[in-house]
Every structure is written in C-alpha cells, then in structure tokens.
Amino acid sequence: MTTLNTWVSVPKNSDFSIYNLPFGIFSVDGDEPKAGIAIGEQIVDLSALANLGLLDVNTTYFRQSTLNDFIALGKKITNKVRLDVQRLLVLDNSPLKNHPEVFIPQEDAKMHLPVRIGDYTDFYSSIEHATNVGKMFRDPENALLPNWRHIPVGYHGRASSIVVSGTNIHRPMGQVKTNDMETPVFQASNRLDFELEMGFIIGKSTKLGERISTKNAAEHIFGLVLFNDWSARDIQKWEYVPLGPFLGKNFASSMSPWIVTLEALEPFKVQGPEQQPEVLSYLQYEGQLNYDIQLQVGMSAQTSDETVISESNFKYMYWNMMQQLAHHTVNGCNINVGDVMASGTISGKDESSFGSLLEISWGGKKPFTLCDGSQRTFIEDSDTITMRGFAEKEGIKVGFGEVSGTILSSK
Amino acid sequence: MTTLNTWVSVPKNSDFSIYNLPFGIFSVDGDEPKAGIAIGEQIVDLSALANLGLLDVNTTYFRQSTLNDFIALGKKITNKVRLDVQRLLVLDNSPLKNHPEVFIPQEDAKMHLPVRIGDYTDFYSSIEHATNVGKMFRDPENALLPNWRHIPVGYHGRASSIVVSGTNIHRPMGQVKTNDMETPVFQASNRLDFELEMGFIIGKSTKLGERISTKNAAEHIFGLVLFNDWSARDIQKWEYVPLGPFLGKNFASSMSPWIVTLEALEPFKVQGPEQQPEVLSYLQYEGQLNYDIQLQVGMSAQTSDETVISESNFKYMYWNMMQQLAHHTVNGCNINVGDVMASGTISGKDESSFGSLLEISWGGKKPFTLCDGSQRTFIEDSDTITMRGFAEKEGIKVGFGEVSGTILSSK
Numbered sequence: 001m002t003t004l005n006t007w008v009s010v011p012k013n014s015d016f017s018i019y020n021l022p023f024g025i026f027s028v029d030g031d032e033p034k035a036g037i038a039i040g041e042q043i044v045d046l047s048a049l050a051n052l053g054l055l056d057v058n059t060t061y062f063r064q065s066t067l068n069d070f071i072a073l074g075k076k077i078t079n080k081v082r083l084d085v086q087r088l089l090v091l092d093n094s095p096l097k098n099h100p101e102v103f104i105p106q107e108d109a110k111m112h113l114p115v116r117i118g119d120y121t122d123f124y125s126s127i128e129h130a131t132n133v134g135k136m137f138r139d140p141e142n143a144l145l146p147n148w149r150h151i152p153v154g155y156h157g158r159a160s161s162i163v164v165s166g167t168n169i170h171r172p173m174g175q176v177k178t179n180d181m182e183t184p185v186f187q188a189s190n191r192l193d194f195e196l197e198m199g200f201i202i203g204k205s206t207k208l209g210e211r212i213s214t215k216n217a218a219e220h221i222f223g224l225v226l227f228n229d230w231s232a233r234d235i236q237k238w239e240y241v242p243l244g245p246f247l248g249k250n251f252a253s254s255m256s257p258w259i260v261t262l263e264a265l266e267p268f269k270v271q272g273p274e275q276q277p278e279v280l281s282y283l284q285y286e287g288q289l290n291y292d293i294q295l296q297v298g299m300s301a302q303t304s305d306e307t308v309i310s311e312s313n314f315k316y317m318y319w320n321m322m323q324q325l326a327h328h329t330v331n332g333c334n335i336n337v338g339d340v341m342a343s344g345t346i347s348g349k350d351e352s353s354f355g356s357l358l359e360i361s362w363g364g365k366k367p368f369t370l371c372d373g374s375q376r377t378f379i380e381d382s383d384t385i386t387m388r389g390f391a392e393k394e395g396i397k398v399g400f401g402e403v404s405g406t407i408l409s410s411k
Numbered sequence: 412m413t414t415l416n417t418w419v420s421v422p423k424n425s426d427f428s429i430y431n432l433p434f435g436i437f438s439v440d441g442d443e444p445k446a447g448i449a450i451g452e453q454i455v456d457l458s459a460l461a462n463l464g465l466l467d468v469n470t471t472y473f474r475q476s477t478l479n480d481f482i483a484l485g486k487k488i489t490n491k492v493r494l495d496v497q498r499l500l501v502l503d504n505s506p507l508k509n510h511p512e513v514f515i516p517q518e519d520a521k522m523h524l525p526v527r528i529g530d531y532t533d534f535y536s537s538i539e540h541a542t543n544v545g546k547m548f549r550d551p552e553n554a555l556l557p558n559w560r561h562i563p564v565g566y567h568g569r570a571s572s573i574v575v576s577g578t579n580i581h582r583p584m585g586q587v588k589t590n591d592m593e594t595p596v597f598q599a600s601n602r603l604d605f606e607l608e609m610g611f612i613i614g615k616s617t618k619l620g621e622r623i624s625t626k627n628a629a630e631h632i633f634g635l636v637l638f639n640d641w642s643a644r645d646i647q648k649w650e651y652v653p654l655g656p657f658l659g660k661n662f663a664s665s666m667s668p669w670i671v672t673l674e675a676l677e678p679f680k681v682q683g684p685e686q687q688p689e690v691l692s693y694l695q696y697e698g699q700l701n702y703d704i705q706l707q708v709g710m711s712a713q714t715s716d717e718t719v720i721s722e723s724n725f726k727y728m729y730w731n732m733m734q735q736l737a738h739h740t741v742n743g744c745n746i747n748v749g750d751v752m753a754s755g756t757i758s759g760k761d762e763s764s765f766g767s768l769l770e771i772s773w774g775g776k777k778p779f780t781l782c783d784g785s786q787r788t789f790i791e792d793s794d795t796i797t798m799r800g801f802a803e804k805e806g807i808k809v810g811f812g813e814v815s816g817t818i819l820s821s822k
C-alpha cells in the first residue's frame with residue numbers, strides 16, 4: 001500500500017487513520033444532524049467542505065439526518081468524495097489548513113444512526129456459533145442442522161429498534177417458560193445476552209425480481225459497522241419454534257456510528273473457510289471474500305473497569321457477505337439503500353473467541369468472573385457491553401470505533 | 412346506525428359505500444401520486460378538496476406519494492377529514508356539486524401502495540391454520556405447538572417486497588430439497604401458494620421501551636387492508652428450521668390499495684373465540700375485538716373465468732389485533748406509522764374456508780378442479796389469485812375491494 005501522511009494530528013493507534021475515513025452522521029449542540037468523515041479524533045464536516053466548493057457533491061446531500069441520499073448517488077461518487085477528502089488531508093498546501101472550522105472534535109459531537117434502515121436481515125453464518133447453539137438448544141450429536149452447509153441461513157429482524165452506540169437499553173419483559181414450569185410467566189428476562197456481529201449497509205438498490213451474483217455483490221455493499229444483536233435467551237427459547245426469533249430480539253439492536261467503506265477494507269481481504277460439501281452454483285465465488293477484522297467484547301459492571309470477555313475475528317465467517325447477498329436476492333427479493341444485513345454471532349473455535357454469553361457461560365452453566373471479582377452468566381442491570389473492531393496490516397490500521405450499550409432495569 | 416344517503420351515484424353493492432370512505436394513493440396519466448378517498452366508482456381527490464378550503468388539513472399532506480405524514484397527524488384529524496368528506500357527500504347543498512373535477516373515476520386511476528412501510532410483521536393467529544400446518548409439517552397428534560395458545564406467534568417479514576394489488580409476480584427460484592433428494596437443488600418453486608390474510612396499518616408510533624395495552628391498541632391502528640402473503644412451500648420447508656421463513660416468503664406480498672379505517676369497521680365488531688387456557692394478563696381484553704369480515708379467494712387460469720376456492724371470515728382469528736399489538740410491544744419494541752402487521756392465514760373450520768392451497772390441496776395430495784376443468788394443487792404460471800373482503804350488516808356494506816396478482820414464469 002502507498003504510504004499516506006496527513007497533516008492532521010492522528011493518534012498513533014487511532015481506528016480512524018488516513019486510510020480509513022468512514023462516513024457518519026453527527027450533530028453539535030443540538031443542531032441539525034449532518035454528514036461527516038472521521039479522521040483521528042476529529043470529524044470533517046462534509047457540508048462545510050461542499051460549501052467551500054471542495055467536493056463535487058451538492059451540500060444538501062450532507063445536510064441530512066441520514067446518509068441514504070448520499071449513498072444512493074453511487075460508489076463512483078461516494079468513493080470520489082472519500083478520496084477527495086483523503087487528498088485534502090494529505091496535501092501540504094491543502095486549502096483546509098485555512099479552514100479549521102470544518103474540523104469538529106469528536107468529543108463535542110453526538111453521533112446518530114447513519115442510515116434510515118428500511119429492512120434488517122440477520123444471518124447465522126458462523127459455523128462455530130451455529131454448532132454451539134445447536135448443541136445447547138437441540139441435539140449435541142447433530143448440532144448443525146441439515147440445511148446449514150447449503151444455505152446462508154438468515155431471517156428478518158426489526159429495523160425500527162436498531163439504535164446507535166451509546167443508547168441505553170431497558171431489560172425486556174416477556175413470556176418465559178422454563179422446563180420446570182407448567183405454564184409460562186410474564187417477567188423480566190433473566191438470560192439477557194449480546195451477540196457480537198458485524199453488519200453491512202446496502203449501497204445500491206435492486207428492483208423486485210432482480211438477482212445479485214456473488215461477483216457483483218460488492219457493488220451493492222457501501223460499508224460495514226459493528227453490530228450488537230441483544231438477545232433475551234429465555235424469551236427466545238419459548239417463542240422461536242416454529243417461526244423464529246421475535247420478541248427475544250426485537251427490543252433493541254445496537255450499531256456503531258461510523259460506516260467503514262468496503263474500499264477501506266480492501267487490503268484486509270483473506271480466504272474464507274473451505275466449504276464442504278460444495279455449495280450450489282449461485283453461491284460459488286472467486287477470490288478472497290472474507291475480511292480479517294479483529295473483534296473484541298468488553299464487559300463492565302456499573303463502577304468497575306472493563307473485562308475483555310471475547311476476542312474473535314470476522315474472518316471466521318463460513319458464509320461471506322457476497323454469498324449472503326446472492327442468497328438473499330436469488331428469489332427476486334429486492335434490497336434498498338440503507339438496509340442492514342448482519343452476520344450473525346461471530347464465534348471462533350475456542351472459548352476465548354465465543355461471541356455470546358450463551359456460549360461463554362455455556363447456557364448459564366459456567367459462570368465467569370469479571371475483573372472486579374463479581375460473577376456472571378448473563379448480563380445484569382447496569383452492565384455495559386462494548387464491542388470494538390479493527391483491521392491491521394503492515395502498520396496500517398482501519399478501525400470501527402465501538403458499539404456500546406448499558407442495560408438498565410426493566411420498566 | 413344512522414342511515415346516510417349520498418348524492419353521488421354509488422352502485423347498490425359497492426364496497427365503497429358512504430359508510431366506508433377508505434383512504435388510498437392514486438395517480439392519473441402518470442402524474443404525481445396523491446391521496447384520495449373512494450366513494451362508489453369514484454375517487455375524491457383530497458388535495459383538490461383541501462385547495463377548495465373544504466378540509467382543515469393543508470393540501471401538502473395529500474400531495475405525497477404515501478399517506479404516512481397524513482396518518483401521523485393523528486386520529487383526531489384523520490377521522491375528522493373522513494367525516495368532513497362524508498358530510499360533503501351527503502349534504503343536499505354540498506359545495507362539491509359545483510366541483511366535478513374533484514371526482515376521479517377509479518377506472519382512470521392507477522393505485523399505489525398507500526403507505527411507506529417501515530417494518531412488516533406477520534402473525535400466525537388462526538388456530539385452524541396453525542393446526543392444519545402442524546399436522547402436515549410436523550406431528551399430526553400434536554399439531555399445535557405448546558406455545559401457540561399462550562403467544563400470538565409472529566415473525567418479521569420483508570417490507571421492501573410488499574407490492575400493491577395488480578402487480579405481477581415472477582415465480583421465485585430457490586433451494587429445494589425434498590425427502591427423496593440427497594442434496595438440495597436450485598429450481599423454480601413448484602409449490603407456490605397464497606395466504607389469505609388481513610393486514611393492519613399502524614397509525615400512531617411508539618418510542619423504544621413503550622408498551623401498548625390491549626385497551627389502548629385501537630388508538631395505534633389506522634385501518635385494515637387485504638393481504639396476500641405469497642409463499643413458496645418447497646423453499647420454505649427446506650429453509651425454515653430453526654430461524655423461520657425467509658426466501659419462501661420475501662419474494663413478494665401483495666396488499667389491497669384502500670385502507671379501510673378502524674372507525675368504518677366499528678359496527679362489525681364481534682366476540683372472538685374463547686381462549687383456553689387463560690392468557691397472561693397483558694393479553695387479556697374486554698369487549699368485542701374481533702371483526703366480522705367476509706373473505707373470499709378466487710383463482711383463475713390465464714383465459715378462464717374465476718373459481719371461488721375459499722370463503723373464510725376474519726372473525727375466526729383466535730388472537731385479535733389488539734392482543735397482537737400488546738404482545739409485539741410488551742418487550743418495548745417500538746412501532747412506526749405505516750408499519751404493516753398481517754394476521755397470518757385466515758382459515759375456518761371446514762375445507763371450504765381454508766386460506767391457503769397448502770390446506771386446500773392438503774400438501775398437494777388432494778388436487779381440486781377449476782371451472783375450466785383444469786386441476787390444481789399449487790399455483791401454475793399465468794394463474795391469477797384475487798382476494799376480496801367486506802363487512803355487511805343491516806344493509807350497510809363496508810368493503811375492501813380486492814388484492815389481485817398474477818404469477819408469471821420464473822426468470
């Protein structure tokens with residue numbers, strides 16, 4: 001990769017290096033939300049840049065509360081905006097040096113959900129996670145269901161309850177029936193969990209009846225975010241047969257505010273796991289379509305420090321995003337700019353890389369200890385879950401920041 | 412009910428009587444879509460009425476391609492608009508008599524999807540349908556799953572692929588694996604089905620964490636439509652365990668264009684079926700919350716007349732809409748104006764009232780005959796499915812028009 005040096009001060013280990021430049025929506029002091037690009041600890045105000053005549057896109061596209069209309073302009077334009085900003089941040093005689101007002105400190109900004117999400121799909125594409133869940137919920141001898149290696153299994157989730165990082169979540173109430181109960185009871189979930197996921201944001205719509213090939217799928221993916229698919233395991237267990245998860249999931253999902261573009265992640269492509277048996281032709285692909293993104297989950301009780309409870313990697317995914325998109329549209333289902341498709345829980349092979357408490361505490365049977373000495377099986381009130389992710393190679397780092405959320409008591 | 416007589420010519424048996432006055436979005440000659448109310452064979456152009464100063468709502472609310480912003484004004488305002496139009500259509504000295512331009516013949520108008528749908532939820536609330544499916548897909552002796560009488564079971568569907576009546580649908584392709592196959596194949600679905608449903612449109616949003624009681628649920632329901640949840644049974648069967656239906660459903664769902672308000676349906680409330688065992692307190696309700704709406708499904712091959720293949724009734728629903736909404740939000744899941752929640756297939760007790768071909772042909776084992784003499788188990792290319800619905804009492808009729816769709820060959 002070409003070495004790039006920016007004249008903006010960027011902390012050495014920043015997720016938001018000159019190679020990254022993710023898009024987000026921010027506001028300052030209660031003003032209207034608008035679009036920005038993160039660099040180091042700053043945000044470049046894209047509407048201000050456009051007003052200065054430094055971008056080819058009209059400022060109205062950046063003075064909106066979501067990125068949808070901007071993204072819909074297409075990659076030719078959105079990529080050029082990103083590269084134009086990169087050039088302005090590298091140039092010795094950059095016109096931006098005379099315009100400090102286009103830089104907003106991230107600590108002064110409030111971040112918002114970056115897109116208006118039409119539909120949200122959640123996949124189930126980690127073979128380790130699917131196997132672990134199958135062992136616990138179903139048959140340990142036949143943990144993986146017969147369709148799993150043939151289909152990137154997915155289901156529709158709730159778009160309305162996706163919130164941005166930093167939003168607190170009330171513990172959901174719901175119907176629970178454990179094996180020792182004769183009839184269900186209504187109570188606060190006491191098996192509240194997270195799921196470590198990544199989500200991708202649709203960048204190009206299709207019409208009903210159109211199909212996307214694995215070869216063309218990347219054109220339809222604008223970028224990626226970190227995604228926490230909060231899950232109430234007790235509610236889920238009682239409700240999910242036969243039509244799938246519903247209230248056990250749709251009380252909230254959290255996503256990180258900065259969309260890291262697929263182009264910024266290009267250097268971090270790696271080969272995915274071998275798929276056996278061979279998949280059907282519409283799911284076959286060429287090249288490296290997995291991404292080496294290191295993931296971490298931290299958990300902290302109200303006043304204590306954080307304990308790292310999982311270290312996983314997006315590269316473990318059995319089914320890659322291009323296969324997911326090819327499958328999702330193979331029946332003609334249409335997708336829209338701003339749709340979110342999440343990976344499903346990203347677990348690795350060993351316990352330290354499990355992406356949910358269901359797996360870490362093995363269904364609640366193996367309590368673990370936080371650094372303050374307290375024990376956990378599932379999430380307790382006032383606990384905070386923070387997920388982080390970054391790719392790194394040859395000294396170049398492209399990170400996602402974090403998605404964080406605190407669980408409040410039920411109401 | 413007070414007898415109302417309109418000076419507009421309304422055919423005797425019209426769904427769109429002076430008692431109904433449903434809202435929809437229409438366009439003429441490729442002009443911009445706008446809001447209207449149906450009366451007989453005409454559409455009242457609401458933007459024209461507002462321009463004449465005859466409504467309390469600014470015309471900009473009606474000059475939009477969806478009803479969302481209008482509906483979001485709240486029932487106090489939307490009900491008043493409907494009653495104001497009713498009065499104008501009844502008054503002997505109505506100012507509208509001098510303004511024939513506000514009436515558009517329905518045959519000259521193209522109807523559009525009436526709302527921008529944020530999220531779509533499909534319930535599974537007919538006990539007869541759930542029992543029939545359970546007998547075929549699972550265990551005949553324990554057809555109804557243990558949670559069914561405790562939970563208004565539902566799942567999230569795909570909002571993007573909901574289309575308005577009259578939209579043709581290509582037969583979906585997908586993965587299929589029948590019991591006699593060793594591995595799945597990719598092919599056009601050959602068990603393509605409809606599902607006779609009704610949908611309700613959310614009229615009032617909630618915030619994340621809010622709960623709706625069965626008592627307050629009606630405030631959040633703007634009105635109802637007919638809904639055909641097209642289903643590819645072979646794709647569904649192979650994919651749906653464990654996370655529920657996905658590509659077997661999301662290639663398309665069709666809805667009728669006119670939203671019949673809950674207020675227009677008020678006279679047709681009836682008592683629902685007794686619920687045993689007693690439901691949890693958040694699902695209990697007072698009064699009559701089922702609706703007596705007669706439903707009919709017609710099927711026709713390309714050039715032949717229509718055969719009525721099902722006659723059912725919305726009153727059969729075991730779980731009513733208010734219970735569905737109370738359940739959907741009991742965990743704090745938020746809802747938005749324009750969201751669609753469908754009932755699930757509405758089957759009655761006997762074969763003539765089954766709401767899907769899966770049930771009518773009993774999983775393909777019992778072919779039936781159309782009026783042109785041809786036999787069917789599932790839908791063939793060029794077949795048209797048309798659903799109709801109306802409520803009628805003491806000579807007063809409130810109908811939904813129809814939702815119709817033709818299946819084209821796969822592509």
